[in-house]
Amino acid sequence: MIRFENILEKVRAYQPDGDIDLLRRAYVFSAREHRGQLRKSGEPYLIHPLEVANILAEMQLDVVCVICGLLHDVVEDTLTTSETVEEFFGTEVAHIIDGLTKISKMNFSSVEERQAENFRKMLMAMVDDIRIILIKLADRLHNMRTLQHLSEERRIRIANETLEIYAPLAGRLGIGKIKTELEELCLKNLEPKAYGILLARVDAKRKWSQDFITEIKGKLEKTLNDNGIAAEIHGRTKNIYSIHQKMKRQRIELDQVYDFIALRIVTDSVQDCYGTLGIIHNTWRPVPGRIKDFIAMPRPNGYRSLHTSVITDSGAPFEVQIRTSEMHKVAEQGIAAHWKYKEGRPLQEDDVKNFAWLRQILDWQLEVEDPNEFLNELKVDLYPEDVFCFTPKGEVKSFPRGATPVDFAYSIHTDVGHQCVGSRVNGLMVPLRYKLRNGDIVEVLTARGHKPSRDWLSFVATSRARNKIRTYLNATEKIRSIEIGRKLLEKEAGRSSVNLKQTTASEPFAEALKDYGFSKTDDLYAAVGYGKLSPRNVLARLIPASKLEEKPGPGASLARAVRRVFRGSDDKIKVNGMDDLMVYRANCCNPVPGESITGYITRGKGVSVHSVICSNLLNLMVDPERRIDVSWDGEKGTKYDITLSVNVEDRKGILADITSIIADSNTDIRTVEAKTFEDQKGSIDVTVSISNVKELERITKSIREVDGVLGVARPSSNKDPDRSTMV
Numbered sequence: 001m002i003r004f005e006n007i008l009e010k011v012r013a014y015q016p017d018g019d020i021d022l023l024r025r026a027y028v029f030s031a032r033e034h035r036g037q038l039r040k041s042g043e044p045y046l047i048h049p050l051e052v053a054n055i056l057a058e059m060q061l062d063v064v065c066v067i068c069g070l071l072h073d074v075v076e077d078t079l080t081t082s083e084t085v086e087e088f089f090g091t092e093v094a095h096i097i098d099g100l101t102k103i104s105k106m107n108f109s110s111v112e113e114r115q116a117e118n119f120r121k122m123l124m125a126m127v128d129d130i131r132i133i134l135i136k137l138a139d140r141l142h143n144m145r146t147l148q149h150l151s152e153e154r155r156i157r158i159a160n161e162t163l164e165i166y167a168p169l170a171g172r173l174g175i176g177k178i179k180t181e182l183e184e185l186c187l188k189n190l191e192p193k194a195y196g197i198l199l200a201r202v203d204a205k206r207k208w209s210q211d212f213i214t215e216i217k218g219k220l221e222k223t224l225n226d227n228g229i230a231a232e233i234h235g236r237t238k239n240i241y242s243i244h245q246k247m248k249r250q251r252i253e254l255d256q257v258y259d260f261i262a263l264r265i266v267t268d269s270v271q272d273c274y275g276t277l278g279i280i281h282n283t284w285r286p287v288p289g290r291i292k293d294f295i296a297m298p299r300p301n302g303y304r305s306l307h308t309s310v311i312t313d314s315g316a317p318f319e320v321q322i323r324t325s326e327m328h329k330v331a332e333q334g335i336a337a338h339w340k341y342k343e344g345r346p347l348q349e350d351d352v353k354n355f356a357w358l359r360q361i362l363d364w365q366l367e368v369e370d371p372n373e374f375l376n377e378l379k380v381d382l383y384p385e386d387v388f389c390f391t392p393k394g395e396v397k398s399f400p401r402g403a404t405p406v407d408f409a410y411s412i413h414t415d416v417g418h419q420c421v422g423s424r425v426n427g428l429m430v431p432l433r434y435k436l437r438n439g440d441i442v443e444v445l446t447a448r449g450h451k452p453s454r455d456w457l458s459f460v461a462t463s464r465a466r467n468k469i470r471t472y473l474n475a476t477e478k479i480r481s482i483e484i485g486r487k488l489l490e491k492e493a494g495r496s497s498v499n500l501k502q503t504t505a506s507e508p509f510a511e512a513l514k515d516y517g518f519s520k521t522d523d524l525y526a527a528v529g530y531g532k533l534s535p536r537n538v539l540a541r542l543i544p545a546s547k548l549e550e551k552p553g554p555g556a557s558l559a560r561a562v563r564r565v566f567r568g569s570d571d572k573i574k575v576n577g578m579d580d581l582m583v584y585r586a587n588c589c590n591p592v593p594g595e596s597i598t599g600y601i602t603r604g605k606g607v608s609v610h611s612v613i614c615s616n617l618l619n620l621m622v623d624p625e626r627r628i629d630v631s632w633d634g635e636k637g638t639k640y641d642i643t644l645s646v647n648v649e650d651r652k653g654i655l656a657d658i659t660s661i662i663a664d665s666n667t668d669i670r671t672v673e674a675k676t677f678e679d680q681k682g683s684i685d686v687t688v689s690i691s692n693v694k695e696l697e698r699i700t701k702s703i704r705e706v707d708g709v710l711g712v713a714r715p716s717s718n719k720d721p722d723r724s725t726m727v
Contacts, residue, residue, distance in 0.1 A: 001047060002054045010057040011066055018063035022089065026067040029088060033078040040149040048142060049073060055138035059175075059333055065131045068096045072135055075101045099132040130335060133169070137178055140166045144185040159189040174301035174334025183241035191244075198240055201254055209237050209261055212316065217263065223279055224265075231276065232266040258287065258309050259319035266328050270295060273322045277306050280320055284310035287317065295327075297388045300398050302330050389440045402461040403436050409444045410465040417468055419446040433459045451476075481529030482522050489528060492535040496543060503542055512541045573597075573609055574633050583607045583630070585640075589614035590714070592640050594693030599630035639689045641670050642696060645715045646684040649708040650676050655684060658709070661702045662688060667695070685715070 004027045011018055030049050037045035053069035067089065074080040075097055082101075086094035144162055147155050163186040170179035188195045213235030224231050238246075238260050246257055254260065267273050273295060280286075290309035298304045305323040312318075323331065387399045389408065397411055405425070410417030422445040423430055436442065452469045460466050486500075493500040503509055504521055516533070518524050527533045573583045583599070584607075591597050591611040598617070599607045609630055610617050648654050655674055662669055670687040677683075690696050700712050 002050050004050065007050070007054050007057050007066065010054075010060075011063060014060045015063055020063070023063055023067055023070075026070045026089065026093075030070045030074060033074045033080050037077070039146070041146060045073075045077075051142040051145075052135065052138045055141055056135065059134070059138075061131065061134060064092055064096070065135065067093055068100065068131065068135055069138060071097055072100050072139060096129055096131055096135070099129060100135060133173070134175075134335075137166060137170055137173075137175065141178055141182060144182060144189075147185065147189055155189050159186045162186050163190070170334075172301055174299075174303055174330060175332075176303075176334065177332050180239050180241070184239055187241045187244060194244065195240060198244055198254075202237065202240060202243065205254075205260075206237070212261060212318075213263070216312070216318065220263065220265075220280070220283070223283055224276060227275070227279055229272050229275055229279070230268055231272070234264045234266075235261065236264065237261055258290070258317045261316075262319040262321060264328075265320065265322045266325050267322065268324065270324060273306055273324065276322050277308060280308065280310060280322075284312055286310050290319075295323075297396050297398075301334060303327075303334075305331060387436050388438050389436050389442050392441060392443050399436060400461050401435075404433055404459055404461065405430065405436070405442060405444060406432050406456055406460050407462045407465045408436065408442045409446075410460075410462070410468050412444065414468050416444055416446060417465060418452050418472060419448060419450045420452075421445055421447045421450050432456070478526050482525040483529070485525035485528030485535075488535040489525070489538065492539055496539070498539070498543055503539075506542070508542050512538070573599075574631050583609060586610045586614065586616070588616045590640075590642060592642060592690065592693050592696055593632045593638075597630055597632070599628040601626045601628055639668075639691060641687050641689055643685055643687045643715060644700065644703070644712055646686065646703060646712050647710040648682050648684060649710065650680045650682045651708045654682075654706070654708045657706050658684060658686065658703055661706060662686065662699060665699055665702060667699055681710070 008020065008023065011023065012020065031046050034045045034049070039045055039048060049070045049072060052072060053066050056066050056069045071085065071089070071093065075082055075085065082094055082098050085097050140162060143158070147158060150158070162182055167179050167182040167186065170176075170182060217233050217235050221231075221233055238257065243254065243257055243260065246252070247254065250256075265276055267276060277291075287309040290307070292307040295304045295306055304327045305321050307319065307321055309317055309319045387401055387403060389397050389399065391397065391412075397408065399407055399411070405423030406417065406420055408423070409420040420432070423432065423434070424443040424445065425434060425436070425440050427441075452472050454469075454473055456469050457466060460469065490500050493503065513519075513521065513524055516524060516527070518527070524533070524538070528535050528538065573585075585591055586600075586608045589611040591609060591614075596612040597609050598612055599609050600617075602608050607628060607630065646658060648658075655672070659669060659672065668689040670689055671685075672687075673685045675683050688696075688699060690699065703709055703712050
């Protein structure tokens, strides 16, 4: 059990000028407030804040941070108030404790929503003062160390939460030591059997590992000394969680893990780092493709080091990491190593640049209203597999694996992203969906007036790009919906000989606006345009019922309103005899010429066209006024891509037979994807380009006649229609 004197000794060692007296008072205060409280283990609760403070002291954080570790639960779990904390320990401590206090008085509809909002609040506070998240990580680490005292259900929930958020967040902050321990504890609790088996296998190799490390370490020490390079060399075996993930991801055995054993070499200078790399490659055979220079191109969390893998003469592989002592400190402590307590301010400007992604969190908070969506976006950004690319001027930019030129464009500026029309990579034109690779030189091509496409959301990889695109699309959609809503109300008011402009300037309208929860008239217009409010119901609150005309037929007034807002359409579909409406085929059923169809006026995006047998149609028809008659215009020559899902027996040659049948009918095949299952069955999804439903029926009939085909169907969406078709 940790004692307060141990913590005091550690703090004095690295901050002798710290306010030790205030630290002592914090310990006494915490002990008094938590008196009589017990943890699930039956131990005094005080042990927990002591352990948290000790972890923070081991990270060599400032005295204020250690004090907050001792006090982090006093406001939440005792009768202590924030005002009392401020009175005894000052504004700075009270501010951090307030940021740490959990959301206990807010009501949420689900555990998931509570968790998402907790993380949102925590990360917003982190942007304000980075010490808040460092204390949270220390708090979580000690809780994970004592997880065995909780019920299985709670252990699994907390371990999953830790693995999804806290461990990768520690990694993002560069705190490798905490990240590694959290991951190990998560695996131990989530997959105890796999953890036990792998631990036993690693232990079985421990003596061989230690002998091997001693041998290569001795040889390298002598070689470096002969070349005049002073260095500290440490050997280690890879941690259990990392081994488990690599074996699982690459489907390999323990003996095939190249970096199972690693040497860490700490030198005096960057020049010595590169000199050491050359010596190692002269001593052992380097593994091609395993050399990584994170000194020249640091990771976003500030990590810098040289990595290489080599093979001994006996065929045994091992990894080598080479760094300076300062780089080593950052690798272990991450952002905590940058904390400048002596200068009275959190981070230096150069340090802030190393953690620029923290700034983006504030942008997400402003742009993403749904806490669950915020949490999902955060999870994506917490697992970066770095890809390093260059601007034409040589500036290095890092992205998660799977990033595209659109992500690159938005990393430069929002306007560059919005106006992106193409890209050159290494001097060659590439599609916007191109996946960026290490070393790519990326040039973004823009056009003034060009706007982002909703389709971009299906392939961008960064939260910044996704949120910027959504923000633009939502704003555009709202503008259109405001216009639709205004015209709808004008039309409804005109039928009753009411002047809408005068009505919206009246006192009753202001009261109605307030009752609906809107601050601006445009918000009400948008709600009508989205279909959330009926124009007739709005006016019924403002004018006598005797003045309201009878309700028009379904879709009539709405169609005329939409007609003025939208212009142009790609699909050859008529809407009530009008050809100037924005019309598109719904993704959920994807109708083709010849099928019976109907239209639905969507939220600010025109008319979506569905098959009359579409499973989503009933959900949309809750507002029949938004249904509208549509028909095919009879024009020939237009091709439509349709996907057919073919259930088959898993026999040799069946894919070739099906594609041959389609090709023989002079039908173009766009894509083919085949899957097999354990029960000797399979499925083949084939996308074909057809002109009408008769052609589709003919192809479907031919496929059904192929030996081994069990059924053919057009896959229907199991989800709700896309957001553009919903009210």
